[in-house]
Amino acid sequence: MTQLVRLAGVKFEGRQEVINRLSIDDHIYMERDYFNSHDRNAIGVFNEYDESIGWIPRETAAKLSPLIDSGQEFEVKLNRILGGGFGLFFGVEIAITKVDRKQQERVHQEIIDILNNQTEEQSKQAMEQFNKSMRETHERHILEGNVDDLLVIINNHWLSLESIQSFIEYSFQMGRFEDCFKALQTLERLATVYHNQDILNYCKENIEVYLSYGYDQPLPTPNQKNYPQSIERSDETYPDLDRIREADVHDKVDEFLKEIMADMESYDAEIRAEASFLLGELYFLSGKVQEALELYMLAIRDNPNKALYWGYTAQVMNRNQVDALICSRVIRHAIDLDPTNPRWHFLQAILLLRISQAEEIDQLIETFIYEITTARDLCREDQAGLKEAIMSLIIE
Incomplete structure (x- = not known):
């Protein structure tokens, strides 16, 4: 079950400037603050650079903190960035979802059972679907800059720095230049961790090109699927x-x-x-x-x-x-x-x-x-x- 929460404290301690730089697909996380003198249940929310963007409201934090303390994991995503225009303060709404590890284990076991009981052709189709799902997950981590998740994937030999480099080349060939830039930034951080100087040089050289075209200036991110779009008339008007x-x-x-x-x-x-x-x-x-x-x-x-x-x-x-x-x-x-x-x-x-x-x-x-x-x-x-x-x- 997903819970939508509007963060508290967004107007203070320079958070407006941090929120102004956020895009809807940026990675965020929440963390317990056990030494908070104002609220023993305090939970802070941070961007991928560990900068504070706000606090979980007191009443919600009182319900979540015992669960976090007991080891329950939660997935946190930006849902909406509010305000910001015409003198209005920015606000942040996040989506908090409880991570069901048992459900993940059941799905994994179901995949194994399917592969064990299907014909060769059915197994091939199931494996193709599984591989597609894995590729989509990897690509999402790459584009969102989820380095911690990628380190786990790479260390388990499910992905390599070279395969991320291939993804960048493919994205360029497909004309998806913003994806290239995001993936290059992620690969640069990974290459630094693994001390791969060749790939690090490749990233720096290409990132420099995109920076010269202003790709470091974030564009607004669409946040609503199936939004009604305008249809062009025969006379080329709208x-x-x-x-x-x-x-x-x-x-x-x-x-x-x-x-x-x-x-x-x-x-x-x-x-x-x-x-x-x-x-x-x-x-x-x-x-x-x-x-x-x-x-x-x-x-x-x-x-x-x-x-x-x-x-x-x-x-x-x-x-x-x-x-x-x-x-x-x-x-x-x-x-x-x-x-x-x-x-x-x-x-x-x-x-x-x-x-x-x-x-x-x-x-x-x-x-x-x-x-x-x-x-x-x-x-x-x-x-x-x-x-x-x-x-x-x-x-x-």
Whole structure:
């Protein structure tokens, strides 16, 4: 059973600055504070760098501390990062789940029983499924920087530094550059532990490249699956921008501006995000690109689950010759959130081609072909303009 808890003490002792740097997929943990003079049940919560982000509220800590003291394990994850805009303090909501070791042992035994009692073909399928699950677990640990878990896995010979290096190369080939950067940081820490100078040099050299493109500046992380996404019309417009068109047609732009400025002060993050996006589009239409991009990013910060915000941001960046490695990092989020939108795949194909040609990197050509053909295949019959642009790039 998972319990959602909002942390206490987040406003004090510099925690706002620490929380501001958090991403929703960052590793966190909780730890008993046996020497706390204010609460004998005190439980602190920390990020992966052992920096405090808050405390478990007193009433909840009173229930959890006896369980922790008796040896019960808990899994702790960030669930939501609240506030932070327009002078509001950041808040943190975490998910606490009791670790059921007996259940894990039962699952392990069930796998063994299945393998012992199935036919050769069934055993092969079961083992493939098991290996897939293990790969996904390993990849999650790599991307989240869970070094302690990875050390256990490596020491049991289930994974190696070289296999993590291969994962990095594969992620690069697939155009998942942010995954590359995260994995490189994890591998660097592991290589330091194992004193592997060759891999350490490999990490430092490649991390330096990503740092030069600002990859150390964290982007907001989507935190809601199956979020409703906008559908592009046949004339290449989106319903989300209809309010701008209506205000222009009815000569009510000033009134419309007052509405969206008021919406930007809303306590509802989605309303603020929509207002920032619309104002950004107005700036873009008036030729103020930098101001537009800043507002698009503000929209993403308030609502990182909407692919349109990510896609438009990457599109405007690309049109204004922002480096393709930066644009691709942004459009990747749009694709992951809305994989059925052909425009996002088309833009990723353009960016991969730019990177490949500029840096003479042949490994990206295969993924370029995948993205451009995916974009073509996803186009609806009424998206003639988009399909024509896609076909033109294929012919080139």
